[in-house]
Amino acid sequence: xxxxxxxxxxxxxxxxxxxxxxxxxxxxxxxxxxxxxxxxxxxxxxxxxxxxxxxxxxxxxxxxxxxxxxxxxxxxxxxxxxxxxxxxxxxxxxxxxxxxxxxxxxxxxxxxxxxxxxxxxxxxxxxxxxxxxxxxxxxxxxxxxxxxxxxxxxxxxxxxxxxxxxxxxxxxxxxxxxxxxxxxxxxxxxxxxxxxxxxxxxxxxxxxxxxxxxxxxxxxxxxxxxxxxxxxxxxxxxxxxxxxxxxxxxxxxxxxxxxxxxxxxxxxxxxxxxxxxxxxxxxxxxxxxxxxxxxxxxxxxxxxxxxxxxxxxxxxxxxxxxxxxxxxxxxxxxxxxxxxxxxxxxxxxxxxxxxxxxxxxxxxxxxxxxxxxxxxxxxxxxxxxxxxxxxxxxxxxxxxxxxxxxxxxxxxxxxxxx
Amino acid sequence: xxxxxxxxxxxxxxxxxxxxxxxxxxxxxxxxxxxxxxxxxxxxxxxxxx
Numbered sequence: 165x166x167x168x169x170x171x172x173x174x175x176x177x178x179x180x181x182x183x184x185x186x187x188x189x190x191x192x193x194x195x196x197x198x199x200x201x202x203x204x205x206x207x208x209x210x211x212x213x214x215x216x217x218x219x220x221x222x223x224x225x226x227x228x229x230x231x232x233x234x235x236x237x238x239x240x241x242x243x244x245x246x247x248x249x250x251x252x253x254x255x256x257x258x259x260x261x262x263x264x265x266x267x268x269x270x271x272x273x274x275x276x277x278x279x280x281x282x283x284x285x286x287x288x289x290x291x292x293x294x295x296x297x298x299x300x301x302x303x304x305x306x307x308x309x310x311x312x313x314x315x316x317x318x319x320x321x322x323x324x325x326x327x328x329x330x331x332x333x334x335x336x337x338x339x340x341x342x343x344x345x346x347x348x349x350x351x352x353x354x355x356x357x358x359x360x361x362x363x364x365x366x367x368x369x370x371x372x373x374x375x376x377x378x379x380x381x382x383x384x385x386x387x388x389x390x391x392x393x394x395x396x397x398x399x400x401x402x403x404x405x406x407x408x409x410x411x412x413x414x415x416x417x418x419x420x421x422x423x424x425x426x427x428x429x430x431x432x433x434x435x436x437x438x439x440x441x442x443x444x445x446x447x448x449x450x451x452x453x454x455x456x457x458x459x460x461x462x463x464x465x466x467x468x469x470x471x472x473x474x475x476x477x478x479x480x481x482x483x484x485x486x487x488x489x490x491x492x493x494x495x496x497x498x499x500x501x502x503x504x505x506x507x508x509x510x511x512x513x514x515x516x517x518x519x520x521x522x523x524x525x526x527x528x529x530x531x532x533x534x535x536x537x538x539x540x541x542x543x544x545x546x547x548x549x550x551x552x553x554x555x556x557x558x559x560x561x562x563x564x565x566x567x568x569x570x571x572x573x574x575x576x577x578x579x580x581x582x
Numbered sequence: 583x584x585x586x587x588x589x590x591x592x593x594x595x596x597x598x599x600x601x602x603x604x605x606x607x608x609x610x611x612x613x614x615x616x617x618x619x620x621x622x623x624x625x626x627x628x629x630x631x632x
Contacts, residue, residue, distance in 0.1 A: 384619055490591060511608035516600045539598050539607035541590045551591075579606075 171199050217244035239449050249447040256340045257421065258284040258456050258466050260442040262300060262316040266473040267577070269300040275326055278383045280581055282316050283467035284334050288383045291328025294427070295321045301438060308403035309354055310453055312441050319358065319436030320427050327427055333382045334442070335420035335582050337506065344444060345374060346414030349393075351421065352407040352450035354441040357399035360432030363425035366399045368437055370406065370423050372444065374416025381582040382420035390416070399437055407450040419444070468503040473577040476568045483524070483567035484576055485550070489558040495523040496541060497550050497566040505580040508543040512550065513577040522569035523552045532557045533569055538576060548578060 166175040173195040176188040204224045208216050213229025230236070230248020239247035264283040271281045273296045278288035281298035289296045301317045303309050318332060351372050376388030393408040412419070423439065441453040457463040476482040487497035514521070514537045521534040535555045542549040552566040568574035586598040587610075595610040608616075 496591065510612045511606050513604060513606045516603050516605040537598070537600070537605045537607075539588065540596065540609075542592060542594075543609075549591075 171195070173199070217246050219243045237447075237449060237451070241449075247449060249449065253445040253447060253451045253454075254343075255443045255445060255454055255456050256336055256344065256419075257334055257442045257444055258470075259334075259463060260440075261312050261453075261455050262314045262440050263455070263460060264464050264467045265300050266467065266471060271298045272296075273298055275324075275328075278381075280471065283471060285316060286333050286335070286381055286383045286581075287318065288331040288333075289320070289326070289328065290330065291326045293324050294326030294328050294330070295324055296330070297321055303354075303403065303438075303440060305403050308405075309441065312354070312453065315354075315438040315440035317358075317436050317438045319434075320362070320431040322431050322433050322435070324427075324431045324435075325429075327429075329424055329426050331383055332423040332439075333420050335381045335383075335386075336418060337582065338378045338418045341374075341417065341419040344419055344446065345412050345416040347446050348409065348411045348448050350407060350409045350443075350445055350447055350450050351393050352405060352441070352443045352445075352453070353439055354403050354405050354453075355397055355399055355437060355439045356403045357401055358434035358436040358438075359401060360434040361399060361437055362427045362429055362431060362435045363437075364428060368397045368399055368423055368425050370395060370397060370408065371421070372408070372410075372412070373420045373422065374413045375418045375420065376415060377418060379582050380418055380420075382422055386418075386420060388416075405441070405450070409448045465503050468501075469506045470581045471577065471579055472501055472503065472505065473575055474499065475575045476572045478572060480568055480570050480572050483565040485567075486563065486565045487549070489523075489560050489562050489564050490551075491560050492556050492558045493535070493554055495552040495554065495558055495564045495566055497523075497538075497552055497564065498547050499550060499576065499578075501546050501548070501578060505545040505578065507580050508545045509540070509548055509578040509580045510543070511579045512538070512540045512548070513579060514538050514575065515573055517573070518553075520569055520571050520574040521552060521566065523554055523558060524565040525557050526559045526562060529557055531569065538566070545580065550576070 166177050173192050204216050208224050208226050210226045215227050216224045217227040219225045227244050234248040235251040262282050275292050275294040281287045297319050299317045301315050303315050357366050371391040372393040373389050373391050375386040380386050392412045393410045395408045397406040443453050474484050485497045485499040490496045518534045518536045522531040525532040532554045534552050536553045538550050538552050541551045583601045588596050590596050597610050597613040598607045
């Protein structure tokens with residue numbers, strides 16, 4: 165018997181008898197019917213842009229086109245396993261992988277204070293006897309994490325008995341917040357607990373706030389604070405990824421993310437949690453983690469808009485800048501900042517040891533050790549002017565250089581944080 | 583903690599705060615703003631009252 169060239173439907177041979185035609189037609193018709201039953205019906209395509217997806221094996225279903233500019237992503241929570249969403253999933257969380265620690269990689273935090281620790285991360289252990297140490301740690305995990313090298317560890321010091329709330333926040337400037345207000349956004353992060361993490365049930369609360377102020381820090385007050393994402397992660401000693409999705413208030417003008425918990429009892433040796441890979445993005449799916457800038461130099465520069473610390477970089481006699489002696493005891497020195505800060509620095513921070521700093525003296529006299537610590541004279545977001553005081557020996561009007569006095573302890577920090 | 587007043591070369595009132603192993607200098611206006619921040623209870627949202 166002959167067959168059709170593509171689907172091999174049975175056809176009568178040229179020499180078959182006419183009296184067998186009815187049977188031949190029925191046989192071929194049944195074969196065609198069987199084939200057509202395996203095909204996606206035309207009605208699956210309901211409108212312009214429709215594509216055929218599947219809700220299961222051999223179960224086609226329409227997937228309507230998304231909005232202009234959206235792309236298709238996998239999403240196992242939908243019936244078809246697919247979803248249209250905006251393609252640009254930028255992450256506005258600066259230092260989201262704890263790569264930048266200009267203030268040092270291990271920072272002691274006094275109870276009841278709210279300093280910045282890792283760049284852009286403000287930490288506030290409330291109450292007394294609640295001293296903490298914030299430090300950079302290697303994740304040491306390439307199975308449960310997407311190859312993120314570092315995490316931030318937030319540890320109540322062993323023996324501390326304070327049980328005040330502990331808050332960690334990363335607040336965005338208004339200019340970086342507006343793309344995320346009035347939209348469905350997804351928050352995600354990786355976290356794990358130390359063996360003695362003392363929060364009840366190993367709970368770490370996480371929230372994403374909108375506020376109605378401008379450029380505020382949520383740890384020190386947030387006008388019109390509304391936590392549009394608020395949930396609790398139950399940590400284990402193994403890295404896990406946690407996500408939350410909600411729509412932010414369209415009246416928000418700033419966004420801040422916050423982690424909090426309440427310690428209990430007396431802190432053991434490992435009363436800490438660690439987080440990394442913190443991400444906020446438009447859409448209802450947590451996409452693979454990526455940092456804000458994508459490169460370490462980009463991430464560093466982004467952080468330096470808020471804080472820049474000059475250090476010796478291992479050269480204990482390094483010079484920070486040059487200027488002119490204003491008098492025999494006062495050297496004015498301009499520091500050229502590597503990045504234009506978001507505003508003029510509101511303060512500078514240095515060590516409290518004056519002798520950590522020096523000024524290049526007149527020819528033949530060598531360096532002159534400072535008699536008090538460097539201070540801010542005139543702030544500017546690119547070229548602030550500092551004053552280096554000495555007991556004398558400078559010549560007014562001469563040029564100078566100022567910097568570290570044979571110690572790597574010297575530093576000068578410029579603060580333009582929220 | 584010690585607090586010292588000084589004038590910038592432009593005559594602006596400045597403050598130097600020395601606290602332990604750290605020192606920080608700023609305008610007096612910034613110092614006053616921080617003092618107000620420290621003295622105001624941080625209860626602007628429910629989380630800070632824990």
